[in-house]
Amino acid sequence: MLLYAIRYFIIAGVVPPLFVGGFIVAVAAAAVRLTANPEAAIDALTPVLLLQLFVAGSGFRIVARRGHFDLLLTSGAPRWQIALAHCLVSLGPGMASWVCIGLLELAASHGSLSASFAAGTCAAFVASSIFAWGAAVYSSRTAAAIGWLLVMTIPSVARFLSPLRLLGVTAGSLDTFAVIEVLWSAVLPLVVGVWCIVRGATPLEAAQ
Amino acid sequence: MSDVLVSARDLTARYGRREVFHGLTFDVCANQALGVIGPNGAGKTTLLRVIAGLLSPSEGELRVRDMSPRQAVSRMNVGYFAGDFTLPGSVRACDWGSLATGDAITPERRRIRTLSRGTRQLLGLRTVLSRPHLGLVLLDEPWEALDVDASRWLSRTLETKRDRGASVVLASHDPHDLAGVCDLYLFLVNRRGSLFKAHELSTAGPVTPAMLGNVLERLQVDATAPLRAAS
Numbered sequence: 442m443l444l445y446a447i448r449y450f451i452i453a454g455v456v457p458p459l460f461v462g463g464f465i466v467a468v469a470a471a472a473v474r475l476t477a478n479p480e481a482a483i484d485a486l487t488p489v490l491l492l493q494l495f496v497a498g499s500g501f502r503i504v505a506r507r508g509h510f511d512l513l514l515t516s517g518a519p520r521w522q523i524a525l526a527h528c529l530v531s532l533g534p535g536m537a538s539w540v541c542i543g544l545l546e547l548a549a550s551h552g553s554l555s556a557s558f559a560a561g562t563c564a565a566f567v568a569s570s571i572f573a574w575g576a577a578v579y580s581s582r583t584a585a586a587i588g589w590l591l592v593m594t595i596p597s598v599a600r601f602l603s604p605l606r607l608l609g610v611t612a613g614s615l616d617t618f619a620v621i622e623v624l625w626s627a628v629l630p631l632v633v634g635v636w637c638i639v640r641g642a643t644p645l646e647a648a649q
Numbered sequence: 650m651s652d653v654l655v656s657a658r659d660l661t662a663r664y665g666r667r668e669v670f671h672g673l674t675f676d677v678c679a680n681q682a683l684g685v686i687g688p689n690g691a692g693k694t695t696l697l698r699v700i701a702g703l704l705s706p707s708e709g710e711l712r713v714r715d716m717s718p719r720q721a722v723s724r725m726n727v728g729y730f731a732g733d734f735t736l737p738g739s740v741r742a743c744d745w746g747s748l749a750t751g752d753a754i755t756p757e758r759r760r761i762r763t764l765s766r767g768t769r770q771l772l773g774l775r776t777v778l779s780r781p782h783l784g785l786v787l788l789d790e791p792w793e794a795l796d797v798d799a800s801r802w803l804s805r806t807l808e809t810k811r812d813r814g815a816s817v818v819l820a821s822h823d824p825h826d827l828a829g830v831c832d833l834y835l836f837l838v839n840r841r842g843s844l845f846k847a848h849e850l851s852t853a854g855p856v857t858p859a860m861l862g863n864v865l866e867r868l869q870v871d872a873t874a875p876l877r878a879a880s
Contacts, residue, residue, distance in 0.1 A: 452744045453737050508735025512748055512777065515701050515722055515729040643703040644664065645694055645731055 442518040446526030449513045455504075455530045460496045464538040467492060471542045479550035482557050483609045485542055490565060490604060491593075493535030497570045498577030498585030501527055501638055506646045514643060524638035528631075532570045539566050561610025564620075568627035569604035575630025578637050652678045654785060654816040655700060659709035662695050669695045672709070673842040675835055679784075682807070682817040684827035686865060687837030693820035694731060696837070697787045700818060701729040713785065725784035728777040732789055733769035738762030742772055749779045767794040778806055786810055786817045792826045804830065824861035834861065838868040 471485035501524075504510065513523060543557030556562060577585040592602050600606070607619070653676045660673040669692035677683045685693045698704040699711055702718030713721035721727070736745060738761050745761060746754035754775050761769055774791060786807065792800055807830070811817050821827050827834065834850065836843045843864075850856045850864065 449748060452740055452748060454739050457739070508731050509737045511701075511703070511729060511731060511735055514703060515727045517723045517726070519723065642705055643698070645698060645735070647694070647734065 442516075443522045443526055445516065446513060446518050446523050447530055449510075449516075450527055450530040453509055453513075455499045455527065456496055456534055460492070461534050463492050464489065464496075464534045468538050468541050468545075472545050475542070475545045475549040479546060479554055480556075482542065482546040482554065483562075485546075486539065486557060486562065486608055487605060489535065489538045489542060490569065490608065493532075493539075493566065493570055494573050494589045494593075494604070495582070495586050496535055497531050497573035498580075498582055498589075499527070499531040499574070500581045500585065501578045501634070502641065502643075503581045505643045508645055508647075510643075520639040521635060524635040527638065528571070528574050528634070531574050535570060536566065556609040559609050560612035561607040561614070564623045565604040565607035568623045571627040572630045575632075575634035578634035652680075654679050654681075654714055655683075655818065656712045656715075657709065658711075660696075660699065660706050660711055661708035662692060662699060662704065663707040664695075668707075668840055670837055670842060671840050673835070673837075675833070675842070675844050677816045677818060677833065679814045679816055680811055681833060682811055682819065682831040683833045683835060684831035685818065685820040685835045685837060686824060686827060686861060687820075687822065688865075688869070689822055691822075691837040692840070693822070693837060694789050697729070697731070697789050697818060697820055700785075701727060701787050703729075721785070726780050726782050727785045727787065728780050728783045729787040730773050730777040730789065730791065732793065733766055733773055736761045736769055736773050742768075746772060746776050746779075749776045750781065752779075754779055767796055767799065770794045771799045774803060778810070783810055783815050786815050788818075789820045790822070790826075791819060792821065792823075824858040824865060828858040828861055829855035831856075834864075836865055836868050838865070843868055 467488045471489070474481050474485050505514070510523075539557065543555065546554055546557045573585065573589070576588070592598055593605075607623070655675075655677040657673050657675050661671045662669040673696070675683065685696060687693050695704065699706050700713065700718060702713075702722045711718060714725060716724065740761050742755055742757040742759055742761055742764060743753055746757075755772065757764070757772075761772070764772065770791075770793060774788070777788075778786070791803055795803060807817055807819075819827060819831065832847050834845045834847065834856070836845070845864065847856050850860050
């Protein structure tokens, strides 16, 4: 049923083609840049991470309240699998782009550089993607995007919350507080998001 | 009583403080069709979503094959469709049609938003009803926007599903849709439910739209009687 749920969300367009196109353009631009300068991985990853923050917050509940997921929700698929599938499909394109850029960096530097897979980069991608997904389960993509814009553009907030500051940071440079912050920001929204999908009601917008 | 598939006792639904319906009690057996009739906003859609396990009742109990609706949905095949507006417009019709069984039910490659309303409705119905071995069919205003051929197909399909042991629950505001199709009729008026068996409404021949219309009108008049008396 997990595969069915994944297929359903892909067909239902949880990640619109426009965003997938955005990732393709970002990876293509990264390929050009890394070919010329293999040390530019962090610069190449920045647009992918920014795009991922908006794409991963695909929003479950508002779309479900329009009835778009009725067929899946009444298919007998366990709700936790539906939540997992929605998370995987929402995060998939961004994660795939990140891995592609990491492989391009390794290839361009003949295996000597891997800032794309440094502990900080992994934490930034995984934690912020899951955070973005979980935070948007109860809201819309637009509301989540406004939240991210505020986080990224208010310097005093960005200094503490922007995942961009973690890109390229190695495990030895990460302080304990940053690790706890990253874990907390990933696990809590994930649990809340899954809980909302598993336990939450799905009234129809038009019937309320 | 073992063939009772859907059993509601004192069912109440609320959105926040607003009560949608109150104290609904009914049973639907296998091979039976229940028609839910009521004006717009009476709670027909809400009732169907409660039976489908998408909403929890605020009070009372609803059992589907002696399980909670959510459990039942995971153990039996349920077909639920709330109308063409619930289909995502950006999806291709052929892709959507393949979601129930994996097999294409239509070669149409246009996006759903570009289809006519009746075609969208038919696509949604065909997708849901193509699920094999349906034990429970829940359709909200299913005849809405369908042409004559599609309406005939729907009526025939529902009859077949019912004859094969499924329980069918149909909601509509229009008595013409449900007349002669159902074994039971639940009228939702002013947050209350009134249940009639088909033979109680018509002792000779099938139930006609006029009969359903008369009952609906009488219940609506009864519901407003205290207000009229006060004024």
